Amino acid sequence: MKTGAIILLLFGFAGQAKTASAQAVEVEKPTQDMNVVVGPPPLERAKRLKRDNLIEKARSGDGRAQADLVLDYPDGPYDGFDYKSALKWFHAAADRGDMDAHYNLGNVYQMGWGTEKDIQKSIHHYEIAIAADHAEAMSELAYVYYYARMVDEDREKAFDLFQRAADFGDMYAQQMMGTIYYSGEIVRQNYAEAFHWFNKSAEQGYADAMASIGDMYLGGIGVTKSYKQAYFWFERAAQKGHYLGQYGVAIMHEAQYYRPVNLSIAFKNFKLSAEQGYADAQNYLGYYYAAGRGTRKNISLAIEWFERAIARGSIHAKRNLGEIYYSGNDVEVDYERAFPLFLEAAEKGDVRSQHYLSGMYHNGLGIEKDIDQAIFWLKKAAQSGDASAQFDLATAYHNGDGLEVNYSAAFKIFHELANRGVSISQYPLALMYLKGNGTEANSTKAIMWLKRAADYGTVEADYSLGMIYSEGEHVSQDYKRAYEYLLYAAEAGYGPAQRRLAVFHEEGLVGPVSIEKTIYWYEQAVKQQDALAALILGNLYALGEKIEQDKKRALLFYTLALEYGDDSVQDVVNGLRNDMTDDELKDVERMLLEWR
Structure with a gap:
């Protein structure tokens, strides 16, 4: 009957769990009773003997036995058992003044076991038991008023009953008192009082309360944050088979709040919780199967668990399943299946799904292309605070895409993002300061943001700084500093920076001329499909002024320049091919295959 409310602070998937650094903790595990009784037969005989004795006493009119029989065997103590008989026995026991029987009659009429539901009869019997200080009856009637079960909601009456039952030691009522103080419903929010009542309930072994205490320690709510204590309480609840305790243990491994991290333990507990129907755990279990975390990768099981979570209303699972079909993660890309999943999640406020929808409408993936809808969903995601959506919106304003x-709107968004530490916005913000787009030109601020972007690994920023110092724009010309910035970008594989380094070595700007290094960096740029670098190498080999003339290599690089988009070399390519023998052309084709 008891369905104690549980505080739910544990966060969901979002595609990905939150991570946090945490000190290694050693968890005190509850002492296990090692006195194991071997062999079930004596225990089974004892159970049968107890049942038979109760049946005999109940049939002879013993009211207490009649009540205990139904209490101990709610699914029926023998074949052919029915609740109409139980109702008769409960009434017989209640007529003899048994308050447990009145309490159970309250249950029977509330739930309609063996009779029609009758909330007034239920309340009548609960109140008789309550008059005799029956704590469980107080608690159960409080639930009736609190959750408005077939009666008008009366939270104040519910609170008074929960308070009385809790003072009498009812662990369910104590859990509810904790929940009420935690939420601030009915009474002023008081985390210390909430913790007090959760602790009272947990001391009696109530797993709901244990999970709630774990939550409070995890969030540092009303208590000093302690991952060690959080894990201890989650683990105690999990040992009792509680789905939130299992979920809490799993989350603490997944989020690295517990050390050493053990993804196998996380997987096991997500699975246990998921099998009890907890949607957040089902979503995480799908993620674990999809990513191969703590278990072997199994996309079929991932899809199955995402679908089970979706059936229980998980928005995150809709988005995660949409991502599988969108990205083709071990399944065939299926935009038409991804689109409705993203749409349903987006309409319920999932920001990442809103961003996905924007891209799908923009590119016509799984739906007819619709720029207006693309911008609508992009703005929705941006307004919800999604940094990547805000960046894309600023880019759309800057480029006029939809x-x-x-420029003013773009500058404002880039500036806000940069000040929040969103590194991808620092480079476009620097360029806007440099060019005076959307703001007054300010080379000092431009260089400041370029340097910050470069520190975050934005190779375009390194290249831009290299060019600024190389050309002496806005700063004193400094080839040495320019080379340092260009080298960072070049070693990261940025073609324009590699091409510029080749020029430095070709002209001897930071040391003696080195044709060997010149060719090396031009070739590195060509590997990045840099058409200009390919054209320059073609010219070098065709002219033979700085290196030995080589018609075949000239044709090789001119052809690559043409393939990379430089149509101006078409006539040159045709002319060289006409001047070559078949064997020479075969050599060039072989070299092209190696480059491609």
């Missing part, structure tokens, strides 16, 4: 060009 919106009128609005």
Whole structure:
């Protein structure tokens, strides 16, 4: 009957769990009773003997036995058992003044076991038991008023009953008192009082309360944050088979709040919780199967668990399943299946799904292309605070993609993002300061943001700084500093920086001329499909002024320049091919295959 409310602070998937650094903790595990009784037969005989004795006493009119018989065997103590008989026995026991029987009659009429539901009769019997200080009856009637079960909601009456039952030691009522103080419903929010009542309930072994205490320690709510204590209480609840305790243990491994992290333990507990129907755990279990975390990767089981979580209303699972079909993660890409999943999640406020929808409408993936809808969903995601959506919206304003060009709006968003530490916005913000787009030109601020972006690994920023120092724009010309910035970008595989380094070595700007290094960096740029670098190498080999003339290599690089988009070399390529023998052309084709 008891369905104690449980505080739910444990966070869900979002595609990905939150991570946090945490000190290694050693968890005190509850002492296990090692006095194991071997062999079930004596225990089974004892159970049968107890049942038979109760049946005999109940049939002879013993009211207490009649009540205990139904209490101990709610599914029936023998074949052919029915609740109509139980109702008769409960009434017989109640007529003899048995308060447990009145309490159970309250249960029977509330739930309609063996009779029609009758909330007034239920309340009548609960109140008789309550008059005799029956704590469980107080607690159960409090639930009736608290959750408005077939009666008008009366939270104050519910609170008074929970308070009385809790003072009498009813662990369910104590859990509810904790929940009421925690939520601030009915009474002023008081975390210390909430913790007090959760602790009282947990001391009696109530797993709901244990999970709630774990939550409070995990969040540092009303108590000093302690991952060690959080894990201890979650583990105690999990040992009792509680789905939130299992989920809490799993989350603490997944989020690295517990050390050493053990993803196998996380997987096991997500699975145990998921099998009890907890949607957040089912979503995480799908993620674990999809990513191969703590278990072997199994996309079929991932889809199955995402679908089970969706059936229980998980928005995150809709988005995660949508991502599988969108990305083709071990399944065939299926935009038409992904789109409705993203749409349903987006309409319920999932920000990442809103961003996905924007891209799908923009590119016509799984739905007819619709720029207006693309911008609508992009703005929704941006307004919800999603940094990547805000960045894309600023880019749309800057480039006029689906919106009128609005440098001021773009600048404002890039500036806000940069000040929040969103590194991808620092480079475009620097360029806007440099060019005076959406703001007054300010080379000092431009260089400051370029340096910050470079520190975060934005290779375009390194390249831009290299070019600024190389050309002496806005700063004193400094080839040495320019080379350092260009080298960072070049070693990261940025073609324009590699091409510029080749020029430095070709012209001897930071040391003696080195044709060997010149060719090396031009070739590195060509590997990045840099058409200009390919054209320059073609010219070098065709002219033979700085290196030995080589018609075949000239044709090789001119052809690559043409393939990479430089149509100006078409006539040159045709001319060289006409001047070559078949064997020479075969050599060039072989070299092209190696480059491609």
